[in-house]
Amino acid sequence: MLEEHANVVRFVSLAGEVTGRKKLQKMVYIAKKFDFPFHEKYHFHMYGPYSEELTMRVEELCTMGFLTERKEDKGSYKQYCYEVTDKGNTFSDSFCKEAAGLPQIIDELNTQSARFLELVSTLLYFDELARDEQIIKVRTVKAKLNFTDEEMTRAFQFIAQLNPFKNNENGV
């Protein structure tokens, strides 16, 4: 019961703080791609893979008092920071199952920029394509971001680096 809500709370708790809605979206997507138990559906959106269900869930968890959302004015845009409340920690402790590898993967993801995670998640979105095709596709759908060859290489290395943390448990 309530695992799907609790999993999101646990995710933020493990991260300590997540800065930016886009970053949170991409972090959860990447964790999901590594078979961690997130049921939120993703589609391709203007910033790459995006889940409206996750957006709704986060807003709901804030309303319930399990997460806090802090809005920072960055001039041309607003940034949202998420943390877990004490009540949220009690909630996730009650309903969450441990997932080996998740803390490590979150640590890796949370140190990266939103731009880099956008690249990684978009590459993963097209992971059924061959590597060259993946790159062409990302350059097509993300033309405005002008990702460099160096960033592409680093993104593939990063994905390889996350592989050992993949969730191998059945029944995600």
Added chain:
Amino acid sequence: MSYATKKLAEEKVFKDPVHRYVHVRDQVIWDLVATREFQRLRRIKQLGTTYLVFHGAEHSRFSHSLGVYEITRRVVDDVFVNYPEWDKSERLVALCAALLHDLGHGPFSHAFEHVFNLDHEAYTRAIILGDTEVNAVLRRVSEDFPQKVSDVIEKTYDNQQVVSLISSQIDADRMDYLQRDAYFTGVSYGHFDMERILRVMRPREDQIVIKSSGMHAVEDYIMSRYQMYWQVYFHPVSRSAEVILRKTLERAQELYRAGYMFNVAPTPFQSFFDGNISLEQYIELDENIIMTYFHFWTHEEDAILSDLSSRFLNRRLFKYIEYDPGADFKKVLELEELYKKAGLNANYYLVHDSTSDLPYDFYRPGEEEGRLPIHLLRSNGELSELSRSSEVVEAISGKRRFDHKIYFPEDVLLENGKKRMLRKQILEVLNR
């Protein structure tokens, strides 16, 4: 004449209760409808378990897909054809994407996806791009045509006008399902003036916009959608049926993994239970097979599987209470403890279900996420976002609504016999 432009000797029509007729002139469309993967959609209900509440809701994904195709055909052939902003060479890819957009839906779509952690859009793409009859038809147009159709459905296609026709806040998909679902459920919500909306749709740069004179028709459409979600799609009783369906499949999977000997081997489910599903196995499974196995499972020795499948077939559904996890999450822990003492399996007989909806939203500059808005085209050629002009839409714009319920078998809790007092205590905690 190439296959892409080949027309049938005579126009074919499908009689349709929503659009009166669905017109087909293109050989490609006719051939796609005849494929086994598209015919399979006849055996997938559009509204899953809703027929257990609204008994008319037996219509299929097949009829909805034809409806989305027909709306798209009317837009591109009757409305957009005279506008230079519309690239006429995109006609066929738009029609094919409209027809095939739901191709990957599995049986009882969302419940089934939830249990096996599947994504029907990924299967739609896999069917279009894989070794299938649909792919063979599309490849006759050109080698890269299947990929183009797939990209439209995936929303990564270069021409965003085509994407918007099939998938946006005012698209052919929604316009069909709202009307079709209203018709078959028999409810009075869901009706709006589609003819008017189609007449005022305009291609513009990378989107589809609505002439501002059509604003009230769009308001009506958005309110129809809002009402259909809460009155039909999220109906608490059909959610109860969906909960039981999910739990039946979960139980069957748990037993399979534990090595339980079924009376009839669950062969069509094995790859789903193992989490290793081939495209062919996915296409093979439909709702008829699920219902057949539910019949078999009513005779199983396992009491939980037998009870749940029987409940689903005979509509002995769970009751529900409203629930606020923010205020009351510890109540669930208390209930789980009482269930254990009473010898009831909370995993199958105490189920939380939540749902939420956002009727209309738009991307706000400076914010990180949001939906692409509906834009109104003013007489001076300027665009304005819908909720800036419509007070009705403004009132619900960006407003999310959530709903949580706990489902439980009240009939079991009311039974006399062993541990009656514990069951009574459970009912008290549930405020029954």
